[in-house]
Amino acid sequence: MKKVFLIFSLVACFLPLSVILRADTVVEEIIARVNNQIVSRSEYLRSREQLKQELQQQDAAQADKVFTVKQKDVLRDLIDQQLLLDKGKDLGITADTELVKRLDEMRKQMNLDSMEDLEKAATSQGISYEDFKQNLRNQIITQQVIGKEVGSHMSITKEEEQKFYEEHKDEMQQPEQIKLSEILVSTQKPNPPADQKAASTTPATSTPATEDPQQLAAAEAKAQDLLAQIRKGASFEEIAKKNSDGPSAPQGGDLGLFKRGMLAKELEDKTFAMKPGEVTDVIRTKQGFVILKVSEHQQAGVPGLKEMEPRIQDAIYMQKLQPSLRAYLTKLREEAFIDVKPGYVDTGASANQTKPVETTTKEANARKLKKKKKFGII
Numbered sequence: 001m002k003k004v005f006l007i008f009s010l011v012a013c014f015l016p017l018s019v020i021l022r023a024d025t026v027v028e029e030i031i032a033r034v035n036n037q038i039v040s041r042s043e044y045l046r047s048r049e050q051l052k053q054e055l056q057q058q059d060a061a062q063a064d065k066v067f068t069v070k071q072k073d074v075l076r077d078l079i080d081q082q083l084l085l086d087k088g089k090d091l092g093i094t095a096d097t098e099l100v101k102r103l104d105e106m107r108k109q110m111n112l113d114s115m116e117d118l119e120k121a122a123t124s125q126g127i128s129y130e131d132f133k134q135n136l137r138n139q140i141i142t143q144q145v146i147g148k149e150v151g152s153h154m155s156i157t158k159e160e161e162q163k164f165y166e167e168h169k170d171e172m173q174q175p176e177q178i179k180l181s182e183i184l185v186s187t188q189k190p191n192p193p194a195d196q197k198a199a200s201t202t203p204a205t206s207t208p209a210t211e212d213p214q215q216l217a218a219a220e221a222k223a224q225d226l227l228a229q230i231r232k233g234a235s236f237e238e239i240a241k242k243n244s245d246g247p248s249a250p251q252g253g254d255l256g257l258f259k260r261g262m263l264a265k266e267l268e269d270k271t272f273a274m275k276p277g278e279v280t281d282v283i284r285t286k287q288g289f290v291i292l293k294v295s296e297h298q299q300a301g302v303p304g305l306k307e308m309e310p311r312i313q314d315a316i317y318m319q320k321l322q323p324s325l326r327a328y329l330t331k332l333r334e335e336a337f338i339d340v341k342p343g344y345v346d347t348g349a350s351a352n353q354t355k356p357v358e359t360t361t362k363e364a365n366a367r368k369l370k371k372k373k374k375f376g377i378i
Contacts, residue, residue, distance in 0.1 A: 032075060032346070033339045034082040039075065044344075047074050075340070076348035081142060083332040088141035091148065095140040102136060108250040146321075150328050154320050156313055164312050165305045172302050176260060178271055179296035181253035183239060184246035185223040187215055187288040223282045223289035230279055236293050245288065253293070267292075 032039040048071055055063040055070070088095075107118045119129040165172075226243055230236050237252030248255055260268060270280060274294040283290045305312075330350050340346050 029341070031341045031344050032079060033337070034079050035086055035336050035338075037082050037086075039078045039082070043078060044075060047078060072345070073347050075344055076346050079333075079338060079346055080329050080348060081138075083329060083336060084142040084145045085138055086336070087149065087332060088145045091145065093141050093144050093148075095137050095144060098140045098144070099133065099137050102140065103133070111247045111250070146325060150324050151317070151321065154317065154324060156316050156320075160316055161309060161312050162305065164316055165308060168315075169302050172308060174298060174300065174303065176272070176300040177257045177298050178274075178294050179257050179298075180255045180271065181236060181240065181293045181295055182246055182248060182255055183223070183226055183236070183244045183253055183291040184285075184287055185219045185226070185243075185289045186245035187219045220282065220284075220289050223291060227279070227282055227291050230291070236279065254295070257296075257298075272297075 028041045030038045031041050031044055051070060051074060052063070052067050055066050059066070103115065103118065107115060110118070110121060112118050112121065122129045122132045222243075226239055230239060240246075240249055240253030243249075244253055246253065258271075260272065262268075263271065267283070271292060271294055274280070274297070276294055276297050278294050280290075280292045283292065326348070329348060333348065333350055338346065338349070340349075
């Protein structure tokens with residue numbers, strides 16, 4: 001339930017005021033206008049609270065200090081988001097295909113059987129499913145606008161990658177770890193509670209005190225048959241998707257990475273001695289009978305540049321993106337109508353936007369901008 005709440009709360013924190021308030025609720029004050037859209041005080045306060053919660057989760061000891069600095073940019077970020085959505089509309093970005101993909105990824109992450117179950121999960125958190133989808137669509141649109149308008153104009157050289165690698169080697173130290181996948185043939189009763197299902201994502205070795213001998217025999221026979229299919233060349237991932245009773249089945253049995261000390265001793269000794277691609281015999285566990293596959297085996301130390309290249313590229317990309325994105329958003333601001341209520345500050349405003357402007361439309365503002373360019377004012 002905690003994961004369900006987190007997933008929906010992260011998306012809901014950006015929902016417009018009309019989504020959160022009941023029909024009979026008095027609408028709060030407007031603190032900013034961005035073209036034909038508004039930013040309400042409730043949106044602003046909700047974003048501040050979300051920022052505070054995120055900082056508490058990252059580093060509770062420093063949360064208040066960091067919040068004091070970052071909260072100044074909350075209104076700026078809300079205005080940024082609306083500017084990017086407007087640009088996405090101008091570019092004809094709808095994000096339909098990516099929306100379907102993201103929703104299905106959420107469904108799998110939450111171990112739900114259907115999109116109807118995802119809709120029920122959203123409703124259970126007090127969020128309209130249609131509003132939830134629209135907000136997710138908005139997030140996708142802003143990401144695609146940034147990628148198209150900013151990210152596509154940036155490049156990363158091999159020299160930059162090498163330099164970053166040498167300067168950050170200490171941060172790249174990693175312990176020995178393995179990536180495991182599982183196929184579970186359960187011996188427990190159908191439809192276990194959510195917390196019990198979640199527990200099976202970490203292999204266990206203790207066995208229940210009593211179980212039906214016939215059930216045990218049938219489960220073990222099924223597991224042995226699945227193992228035989230794998231050793232004859234069948235895909236472990238496909239077998240897991242079709243036959244595993246574990247919550248990782250939709251992901252082909254993927255359990256993620258395990259360091260030493262995270263597994264029961266006998267499982268650790270067995271799996272850490274295996275090579276990537278190798279599969280264990282059938283193992284009796286608390287949940288039933290398990291087959292484990294070692295997908296990766298990472299040795300302790302600093303990985304090579306080639307192995308770290310995707311992460312290095314992401315890090316350099318983010319370093320370059322921030323100033324480029326800020327410059328792009330400043331340009332969007334100068335082409336848009338933005339009016340901020342006295343007492344609130346848009347820290348992203350350019351020197352030309354330090355004073356409120358008269359209420360107008362985006363189209364009218366564009367005509368004014370064109371006229372200024374014509375007469376050499378800007």
